[in-house]
């Protein structure tokens with residue numbers, strides 16, 4: 001028993017200088033584990049006499065308490081030390097520059113598209129859609145552009161076999177809408193269109209927006225068209241701009257007009273961008289030609305149509321001078337929007 005008490009006392013001395021979890025645990029097993037010194041001592045207590053038992057028992061209980069209070073104090077000390085070193089390793093340097101997690105605003109062309117859609121949907125125009133691959137009838141014939149018509153030269157078309165083609169404008173969506181719906185129609189459509197063209201202001205793929213209003217009877221006239229488009233141009237470029245309608249030619253409208261906005265770069269006084277005219281052309285429009293209505297089987301109706309290039313509006317709105325920068329995925333440009 002004297003020997004065991006000495007072993008316990010030695011272990012307690014060791015326990016005082018322990019400084020890591022592993023050593024602490026092995027000392028715990030050595031002193032108070034299933035075969036530890038204290039456990040052994042208590043089991044040997046049965047062999048001693050009744051008088052000694054009381055005395056030694058009390059001594060063992062005192063040692064056990066001493067061990068326990070020492071053990072828990074050490075455990076807390078070591079855990080605190082471990083936590084502190086862990087926190088030191090996980091330190092965050094708040095002075096580092098914040099360089100990640102950019103928020104996307106969407107491509108500038110799509111921002112412009114959404115602005116246009118917002119305006120016309122607000123006026124109760126329905127949004128329509130159609131296929132990229134079109135047939136000759138919907139892209140040309142029904143729009144009063146028969147084969148060998150000079151207007152076909154205005155549009156350098158990508159052709160497939162059997163007179164299928166990539167749509168050169170969004171106008172076939174107007175034809176398809178009229179084929180599937182009875183008047184009144186009040187629609188817009190936006191989407192990618194394709195032509196063989198590539199320079200500062202042309203791209204083989206670009207986006208258009210077109211609108212069409214058709215009603216039974218002959219009461220839809222140019223005044224309606226002019227009002228809607230004037231308001232639209234001011235919505236896009238601000239109340240300060242002036243809007244001008246200039247007579248023009250399109251196969252699918254008669255009469256036709258091109259719409260100009262006063263140059264926002266020189267405020268109409270003339271500069272390089274507007275070729276010193278003070279105006280910039282932004283869209284085409286007109287009263288729908290009767291031959292278009294005939295192609296879709298409409299009788300006794302009247303209506304107007306308009307169309308614009310979304311890239312062109314985007315370039316003018318935000319002062320971008322090279323259309324190709326929209327498709328070069330250069331983040332230094334796109335991130336500015």
Ligand SMILES: [Zn+2]
Pocket residue numbers: 263264265266267268269270271272273274275276278279
């Ligand atoms: Zn100008």
